[in-house]
Amino acid sequence: MTINLTMLGQLISFVMFVLFCMKYVWPPLTQAMRERQKALAEGLEKAVMAEQRLEQANDSAALELDAAKQQSAELIAQARQRAQQIVEEAKGVASEEAERIKLGAQAEIDQEVNRAREALRVRVSELAVQGAEQILESTIDRSHHQVMLDKLATQL
Amino acid sequence: MAGDTKTSSEIIQHHITNLTYGQLPDGSWGYGRTVEEVQSMGFWAIHVDTMFWSLTLGCVFLGIFILAARSATSGVPGHLQNLCEIAVEFVEENVRQVFGTRPNPVIGPLSLTILIWVFLMNFMDLIPVDFIPFIAHLAGVEFFKVVPTTDPNATLGMSIGVFFLTLYYNFKIKGPIKFGAGLFTHPIPHWSMYWFNIILEMVDMVAKPLSHGLRLFGNMYAGEMIFILITLLPWYYQFVLALPWAIFHILVISLQAFVFMIMTIVYLTQAHQTGEH
Numbered sequence: 001m002t003i004n005l006t007m008l009g010q011l012i013s014f015v016m017f018v019l020f021c022m023k024y025v026w027p028p029l030t031q032a033m034r035e036r037q038k039a040l041a042e043g044l045e046k047a048v049m050a051e052q053r054l055e056q057a058n059d060s061a062a063l064e065l066d067a068a069k070q071q072s073a074e075l076i077a078q079a080r081q082r083a084q085q086i087v088e089e090a091k092g093v094a095s096e097e098a099e100r101i102k103l104g105a106q107a108e109i110d111q112e113v114n115r116a117r118e119a120l121r122v123r124v125s126e127l128a129v130q131g132a133e134q135i136l137e138s139t140i141d142r143s144h145h146q147v148m149l150d151k152l153a154t155q156l
Numbered sequence: 157m158a159g160d161t162k163t164s165s166e167i168i169q170h171h172i173t174n175l176t177y178g179q180l181p182d183g184s185w186g187y188g189r190t191v192e193e194v195q196s197m198g199f200w201a202i203h204v205d206t207m208f209w210s211l212t213l214g215c216v217f218l219g220i221f222i223l224a225a226r227s228a229t230s231g232v233p234g235h236l237q238n239l240c241e242i243a244v245e246f247v248e249e250n251v252r253q254v255f256g257t258r259p260n261p262v263i264g265p266l267s268l269t270i271l272i273w274v275f276l277m278n279f280m281d282l283i284p285v286d287f288i289p290f291i292a293h294l295a296g297v298e299f300f301k302v303v304p305t306t307d308p309n310a311t312l313g314m315s316i317g318v319f320f321l322t323l324y325y326n327f328k329i330k331g332p333i334k335f336g337a338g339l340f341t342h343p344i345p346h347w348s349m350y351w352f353n354i355i356l357e358m359v360d361m362v363a364k365p366l367s368h369g370l371r372l373f374g375n376m377y378a379g380e381m382i383f384i385l386i387t388l389l390p391w392y393y394q395f396v397l398a399l400p401w402a403i404f405h406i407l408v409i410s411l412q413a414f415v416f417m418i419m420t421i422v423y424l425t426q427a428h429q430t431g432e433h
Contacts, residue, residue, distance in 0.1 A: 010309055013207070
């Protein structure tokens with residue numbers, strides 16, 4: 001229980017241990033802790049920023065989606081309109097064509113009718129002349145009466 | 157171990173005697189073989205057991221922490237690094253709270269060394285009191301105390317180290333003139349009371365390392381003494397007392413290590429305070 005040299009020995013070893021701790025223990029450990037703290041703080045900050053960016057991206061994606069929807073709706077409406085237009089145009093063209101064909105056919109029919117009527121007229125006038133010849137028993141000079149016959153044919 | 161012929165006080169005396177190397181009564185140098193021989197040695201003797209255990213445990217502390225510090229990474233720390241960082245962070249937190257954020261390269265490592273080293277030395281108290289002395293006895297060593305902090309030399313050695321450091325910082329921060337003037341003017345700033353102030357400050361100055369070292373010593377010594385007293389009981393119900401006391405002592409050894417560290421930080425903080433209160 002007496003105080004003796006042990007105290008001095010303990011004092012010296014205490015100083016030595018503290019010096020060793022100062023040199024080899026404290027700096028690396030505290031430095032590692034600081035660096036980790038910094039890295040963690042940075043990581044957290046980055047996470048917050050990333051979250052913000054994600055939110056922004058979500059917002060802009062929603063906006064773009066809306067715009068795209070609107071655009072597509074417009075396009076569809078346009079296309080529908082155009083289709084209707086095309087159908088209308090086609091209808092117009094078709095009815096025109098039909099009209100034209102009908103007119104052509106009519107003209108042809110008319111022509112045919114005229115031709116037939118002409119032939120019929122000629123034939124009737126001939127028959128009439130023949131009938132008249134037979135009735136008169138005399139020959140009617142055809143060349144003589146040609147003018148009269150033509151006049152008759154037009155009257156038919 | 158305790159022979160049948162030994163009385164209780166002899167057993168206790170035996171347990172609290174250090175393995176001491178010094179000058180024997182016959183003039184030669186060697187280990188004290190009896191309590192009387194050890195007591196007659198005076199100042200020029202050394203407690204070999206105290207030095208052995210304190211150096212060993214100090215090396216254990218440094219070994220563990222240097223191992224952790226060598227491979228310290230700022231990435232994911234391993235188990236050892238985690239453990240050491242818990243201690244470092246605990247010390248840093250306490251230093252920050254008491255000492256503040258003054259830049260000081262010494263106080264952190266100093267506090268860490270004290271905390272862990274004192275804890276390890278206190279921890280030897282939890283090893284059954286007869287265990288290591290019995291082995292030492294078999295090896296032919298008569299006295300062998302295993303708890304360095306139950307030796308006032310060890311605790312006072314450390315507290316005096318801290319005291320020197322506070323003196324150094326007093327001189328460094330305040331300067332010798334301001335520090336000296338503070339000793340005269342401190343509690344009562346009136347010239348007629350200077351003689352009284354210097355006496356008070358001197359008492360205060362001596363009391364600080366004494367109370368610092370003796371507080372730890374007293375607590376550990378008392379704890380050790382109770383363990384020794386428990387060993388006087390018959391072996392078959394020693395555990396009834398020894399177990400609760402040991403469990404309680406886990407708290408005591410940690411608390412005393414912590415208190416020793418906090419006192420150190422407080423003294424160093426006082427040495428750094430330049431202004432009035």
